[in-house]
Amino acid sequence: MRPILIKSVKMPGEDDPVDIRLHHGLIAEIAPEIHCSEAERIDGSGLTVMPPFAEAHIHLDTAFCADEMENQSGTLDEGIAIWQKLRPRLTESLVQEKAERVLGKMLTEGVQSFRVMVDVSGGQLTAMRALVQMREAGRELFDLQLIAFPQNGICSGDDGIRHMKEALEIGADGISAVPHLEETRKKGSDSIKQCFDLAVSEDATVHIFADETDESDSRFTEQVAKVAQRYGWENRTAVSHANAMEYASETDMVKLLEALISSGIHLVTCPTVNSVMNGRTRTSPKGRGIMRVKELMKANIPVACAHDDYRSPFYPLGTGSLLKSANLLVHLGQLTAKEELQKVMAMIGPVPRKLMGLSETSIAEGEHANLILLEGEAPEEWIGHAQAPRYVFRRGRILSYTPQVTSELKMTVPKTADIIEI
Known part of the structure; x- marks a missing residue:
């Protein structure tokens, strides 16, 4: 060479x-x-x-579904309903085609490590099989981790535990839960425990979606932190979204920070998707749609910044650029101090790499x-x-x-009050 x-x-x-x-x-x-x-x-x-950068939370199976059906309300509920209709149409070749397009774009944006959330609801493992093949075939180009994600839940009708166990058997790296989408708070709590029980028995990573809601009393993130510590699984646990903390009382926020500091689990914020999806059902004043990153940063709690969806039923846009996600996070989180900007850069590099268990x-x-x-x-x-x-x-x-982007100004910028005729 x-x-x-x-x-x-x-x-x-x-x-x-x-x-x-x-x-x-x-x-x-x-x-x-x-x-x-x-x-x-x-x-x-x-x-x-x-x-290179690392992406801690990306969906490939849902990519480009926005071209097929529009989420007119922009809500999570409608996004899920649309996905339930489109998911049965997946084939392995279609999933691989979607993944190739998204991964190819993100590679040009400097991303080389990806944690992919793969829906296994209903026992449909089409996407998981397709992406396991791509993970093995693409090792020369990228590092891929696959999380079996039960979009329909674990305790509310769908046998999410069985589906995730089957996914682990065919090559998934980790499992998940969505406690805020379970039918009751108790079922949400039970789903977290069942997820960790399976993870420990199968030696699997845990990456839970929690508190992706505007309900101020949704506190599953705190529970995940405590359960992870109790199981000794804190170094292999992450939580994405956690938007509800934006509305938490100061008393509840102190308790959450204490649990997060004690456990050391990682959090993942998804500013593009959550800033446009959350707050849809609230009247003004509305929140900014992301977890309280500035406070988490001050407490030295590890937070990664992720792209999340790519032209999906949940988010019709998508650039593949983690720098653009970081740019939005800086604005939403008011993270403009020099030290904060340096930490935001770490949120798309060293922090997600550590979250994924990759070497420094x-x-x-x-x-x-x-x-x-x-x-x-x-x-x-x-x-x-x-x-x-x-x-x-x-x-x-x-x-x-990527060639350097240059622009040529065709008119002279005036220095006085002279009238310019166009």
Whole structure:
């Protein structure tokens, strides 16, 4: 394999640019000046090198279903109803086609690790079988984790535990629960316990959807934290959404923070989907639709930022860009201080990687050459512009290249009050 030499690229937090030589899938050398006549040269001027991003919560089976049926109310309930109608139409080839389109786009956006939520309701394992095949076939390009997700619940009519166990048998990495969608609060609590019982018996990861509601008294996230700690499963547990905490009283919020700090479980916020879906049934003033990230950040509770849906019955848009998700999170969470912006960048890189149990990555000699080159030198630029990486490398090879976007102004900006005739 021909070496690649990246010239004059910035390292995060460093003042002086460096050269980086990639060879045999590894970072072979980092130095102020490297000469390698046989290498393919890449100009890194104006770019910053960093490890690739990680997506902690994405749905591939529902992708592009927005093209088939419209969610006119924009609510979670209508989204679920539409998905119930469309799910039986899935075939393995259709799921793989959807996944190929979404993963391909997200790879160009610098994402190389994905935790995928796969609906197994009704015992339909079509999507899981298709994605297990893709996980094995695509290891050279990406890391894929598959979570068996019981959209119809565990205790309210559908045998979610049996379906998730079957999914684990064919290759799922983890299981889930949706306690806020169960018929009663008791069934919601029971579903959490049953989920952990199965996880411990099958040695599976737990990633629960909780409190994706505007009901201020929905407190399943706190329960998950306590149960995870009781089972000794806190390092393998995550909770997505947790929007209800936005409306929680200060007393309840203190209790939740104490449980989260004590357990150390990870949270995942999905700003794009939840900001447009939550609050639909409330009168003004409405919340911002996301968990209280600023308070969680101050308490050093690990939170990842995820893309979630992609043109699905739950969300008709989708860019595949975690930087754009981070951009929205900065606005919704009012996270504009320099330190906060740095932490938001970690929410799409190191934090989700740890959540997924992946090894830490760094830009150092001897490390795997999985890299991205972003325009700019600081989080304000990366998040503010939210541009796709100029280059994406996987195992020392160029995986993606996005040309620099430039604009040419055809009129002169006036400096005085002269009238411009158009």
